[in-house]
Amino acid sequence: MTLLKINGLTKTFGGLRAILNFDLEVKKGQIIGLIGPNGAGKTTIFNLITGFLHSDSGVVYFKDKKINNLKPYQICKLGISRTFQLVKPFLEMSVLGNVIVGSIYGKNEKKISLMNAEKNAIEILDLVKLMSKKNVLASNLTYGDKKRLELAKALATNPELLLLDEVMGGLNPVELSEFMKIIKDINYNGITLVLIEHVMQAIMELGEEIYVLDHGKKIAFGTPAEVSKDRLVIESYIGKVD
């Protein structure tokens, strides 16, 4: 079943064509990778999907419903959550408080009590291994823990589709393999994932299909093996060999 479908997405900022005619299809249960050099437009696509930016043309379908002009909080309630590349923890709240916000206002808003939201938040903290720090103020967390919190907040909203923006950037090897296991668990529990990543090891191992973006255009698509051998992809990262 197709969960997310993007047709002909285009976004221009003044004279700059950020995204041009981008197509994407994600089926339920998949892990899709979105890679490309810096500035290719990957985060812009996430912003367009989640309502932080309005597209100039093109359509985004979620479960066959057009979601182009919805606001981010509406899109969250439909079942799409995302993390931010520059993490946005609620610094004045504790780790637990941060996640509770997601538990309350995600897909469950009308039905959940504060007590149940707290229970749900604790389960999620357990999943991302932040339980021991649940009462720590978010501003006092290490970088790696802030990334865990970012993931926890998004998970708390009970999404069907999770968009992770460079969630593994800046992690040490131990944290990296922990995160990769967490992502596999999340997917195993039924959540569809789209990952923007620069950490090639992660994306090649996790991704079923990879989209490659350069200067706002899709330049390649395929399995990790296919994409890593694609000449255009190699050129976009390393440069042309003359």
Added chain:
Amino acid sequence: MVSRKTLIFWFFSVIFAGLLPYLISLYNLHISIYVLQNIIIAVSWNIVAMTGQMSFGTAGFFGIGAYTATFMWELFKFPTILNIFLGGFLAAVASLIFGLICLRMRGIYFAVTTLGLTEALRVTLIMVHAISFRPLGTSVPVMFGGLKQYAYYFILIIGLASIITEFKIMKSKMFYAFTSIRTDEDGATMIGVNPTRYKIIAFVISSFFIGIAGGFYPFYRGYIEPAAVFDVSISIVGIIMPLFGGLYTALGPIIGAIVLTILSEKLRFFLTANQLIYGLILVIAILFMPKGIVGSINSLREKYPFLFPKAM
């Protein structure tokens, strides 16, 4: 949920507040009424501040409450308490309309717009009086025939209602919405929180109480004029008291209102220097207690737990 100690504290506070008129002089009762009025304003401003909006419109809604109550009495001769509640109700409606238009603005734009609203209202009321050839000041019958005791009990009930509302908000799901919006609005919206909706809710609740405090004013003093009820100092004081006592905390605005109101009254005796001393105290407070009284106590408790032997 609520600890026994807390219940005992509040029980005795309310008893004490209830007995106050029999314990103190009439002059001090007048000050107590003033304190309660400021508690209502400070608590209400704090509720809006919790959503990250800095409102300079407190005086605007105070004045709307005051003039609505006055006009209701002039036109329909309703009983005093009804007039006052209509003042609160209309202030809430006005804040809803104003909020729908302006609460999408962030930071300083919102602050300046609310300031502009207050001034616009003040000038409008002056013009209305001028056009209808009325004198600027209007006399209004004093509530309860001038018996300050009953006026005190009325404003005490409203004050308690505003405090209870604030505490309920702090313990509710909405607390998480408010705080998330304040700390990171983009992060909040991505997690499912509709920022405008909660800003408006806070704004309307706050304006309702401010409007009631405003409605109370003319029926307590027996007099109303635009400069008095749309006075910018009402807005300023509404900001300073929560800051001094502890922003975003439940007790902070209450403590700030009590301390600063009593302070400014007692300082009156320094005829020329009172404003200077008041200002100096505020500057020192901000320098040494940037988190306000309650915030500083919390910080002390974290650093020096031995000073606070009993767990609160």
